Amino acid sequence: MAAVCFYFQVHQPYRLRHYTFFDIGADAFYEDENANCDILLKVARKCYLPMNALLLSLIRRHEGRFKVSFSLSGTALDQFVAYAPELIQSYRELVATGCVELLSETYNHSLAFLYSPEEFREQVRLHDDRIEELFGVRPTVFRNTELIYNNALARAVEDMGYAAILAEGADHVLGWRSPNYVYRPAGCGRLKLLLKNYRLSDDIAFRFSDRNWPEFPLTAEKFAHWAGTAALSGDLINLFMDYETFGEHQWEASGIFQFMEALPDRLLRLPGFRFVTPSEAAAEHEPVAELDVHNFMSWADAERDLTAWLGNDMQHDAIETVYRMEERVKARRDDGLLRTWRRLQTSDHFYYMCTKWFADGDVHSYFNPYGSPYDAYINYMNVMADFALRLDGASRLGHSVGMPPRTDTHRPAGHLD
Amino acid sequence: MRVLMFGWEFPPFKSGGLGTACKGMASALAARGTGVVFVLPRTGHRQPQETEPGLTLLSASGTRLHGGLARVRHAGPARGERRFVTGNEWYALDAALRRIWEHRLHLEYIDSPLHPYLTEEGYLREYGQWAARDRLTAGKRAQRSILHEAGMDRLPGDAASADVPRPDREILLHGGYGQDLMQEVRRYACAAAAIARRTPCDVIHAHDWMTYPAGMLAKQLTGKPLVVHIHALESDRSGHNVNQAIADLERAGMEAADKVIAVSHYTKQLVMRDYGIPEDKIVVVHNAVSRSDITRTYPLPPLCAHEKRVLFMGRITYQKGPDYFVEAARLVLDRLPHTRFIMAGSGDMLPHMVRRVGQLRMGSRFHFTGFLKNEDVDRMYAMSDVYVMPSVSEPFGIAPLEAMAYDVPVIVSRQSGVVEVLRNAIRVDFWDVREMANKICALLTYPVLAAEEVRNCREELKHIRWENAAGKIRAVYDSLVTGRN
Structure with a gap:
């Protein structure tokens, strides 16, 4: 008996417009509405709409035996409502089949847990409320932004009443152990931990159209064969990936849609194979062992850690700047300010400032609207400077944008090495 | 080799x-x-x-050029003398250069004095002599003038043939x-x-x-x-x-x-x-930067230690884009009035720049130092908080590498070769004055940005070495030399 669990991440950030130092105090519009709308419509056309239609037809064809799950970020949902409401309808149809589970996450796809557990809880509650309002269901399984995870997060999520949590099946955490089982997070009593099988997931998400990959081209038969082999050492294969994989990262011409159309049938033909949603997986399987994850891990880059968002001083400075404002923002009791502040927490803003250009640089530049990490930081900090002014209600510039005083009155002349 | x-x-x-x-x-x-x-x-x-x-x-x-021999042949009373010079190196080189000039370049080849003028007066005097000689000896002026200089006029008229060594000449x-x-x-x-x-x-x-x-x-x-x-x-x-x-x-x-x-x-x-x-x-072959081991420190004048300085250093000419720097300075000063701008160097656009700074009413914050030498260059770099290279077209641009050696964050024109090797530098299009000002303000206001850029660039500088460039140049030599054999 082996179960396959698909989870697709759907997320779109609110990208910032080019916001210069001279806009500080003069302009409170931070977002690039044209770009956000254009990108959303493009991705909807290439990925969300055709892939939703494909999944719906697969669910119907297999009469409920094919199941998937989604995590829809709040910022993506807000943009669906604003720019492409037909997407909401499309997801409602999927949810109505009973074969599609929606997961819980932070509303703004944020790193809030790292800086403010209270803000984290509020954002998760906001997200669940929004899902319930739009789709009439309340999530019972949690996944954190970019699968960022550790013991402390698991405990917090258990306290919040969830049945299971998703995480990366990173080698440096698992060691000799297999990701194809359900685990128990260290320090938790009943929360279950589902780990991504990153080899099989990334075969689809990253390598599918890579002509230098020895296994190219990937067919549904070949993939089903691998899944069959993986199931020999486990009872649950978790395939977690960005939904934009289909039609956006892997173009339609690569044959990704045909692959996905053929895959459920191939997998269901394997003896004992079936599809489950994360909550079913958690309900059906007992943990085989406890998994102790002290340091944060994520599903990003080769390192599977936080360095994509918190790898340099610019990123730390920017994120500390936004969370430092929490008390002041909440004290103002202004819904507009609060919403703006939360959108500025979206993890993408910090991802754009990443300077790990060499090994993983290509993936970063693909998503990056900025020419360089410096541009991303400058833009974000300019926006934060303006936001701080508005927060303080200051009319005059200079209170919070003044130059920091020089501390070094002696500068060394240069020497290298 | x-x-x-x-x-x-x-x-x-x-x-x-x-x-x-x-x-x-x-x-x-x-x-x-x-x-x-x-x-x-x-x-x-x-x-x-x-x-x-x-x-x-x-x-x-x-460089000494061989004078060669002045040879005079007496061909009989009716034909008179025939005079010519052999082995005169200046004449031979000049003639070869004339061929290059006229055939390859299609340019007019104007005869020039051998010595450069050292003063204007000296030039005028020498030019006068040259012109006079030119009129006298049109056609074979080179030989004639050389014979004249060699004192041939005093040769005995009845000699059948005589070789007179001419003095070597120096090119100055x-x-x-x-x-x-x-x-x-x-x-x-x-x-x-x-x-x-x-x-x-x-x-x-x-x-x-x-x-x-x-x-x-x-x-x-x-x-x-x-x-x-x-x-x-x-x-x-x-x-x-x-x-x-x-x-x-x-x-x-x-x-x-x-x-x-x-x-x-x-x-x-x-x-x-x-x-x-x-x-x-x-x-x-990209240029590199030489390693220096100076560890001097330069104190900032205490009265302006709290201010920040933005530096332009280079020739004040069209190529270096000084005018864009001046315009950006005005935008920055509108926002950050406690900044100082320094334009170090000289060039044909300097008077225009001084006028423009006056026009923009920022002379009290925008300073011209003239051409800086030696230690003043080091001091200037060390005192700066941002170095801007707004070049219109810069084949390489070594100055940002030097500024980096003093831990000064840089803003570099995208229209330059240095960005090919200093990929971590902050870039800007030279014509985008507003963006240049935006980035200057950002570097002055967000210390983390400056520190991050300096750290990343230093890491890159370690690999920008003349040894690597020399290796590539040597490979070019080797291919040419072996290709010939």
């Missing part, structure tokens, strides 16, 4: 970016076992100087970039070619257009392969107002060369597009 290099600048004799680059690569080549003889217009020393093992500096000024140059640069270039060519005939070498390597005639002439006389090195193009320096004679010289040099070395891909593209040089003839 021995290489004969022709160049116009070499520290400490005359030093701009060109000189810094020439010294960096010559030293690195010498250290890796390539013998370098570097010919400068003027070093102030008569004797060759071996400044470091394998690297010899030679002054073109003071003053170096630098004076009004008569083109004449200086030709004198240099003759001197350098004479040196090439006496100096055993495997390859001739000429840096920038001033030495291309020398390279072409030396290649013709010795048959050795020629490498021309593009540090800058006339279109970089002058935009649309190119000096056609210089552009023609550049083209002729590149066409005559066996290989062309460009300091960046940016320049390589220009060479292919504007000069029609085929891609396989061009090799890109």
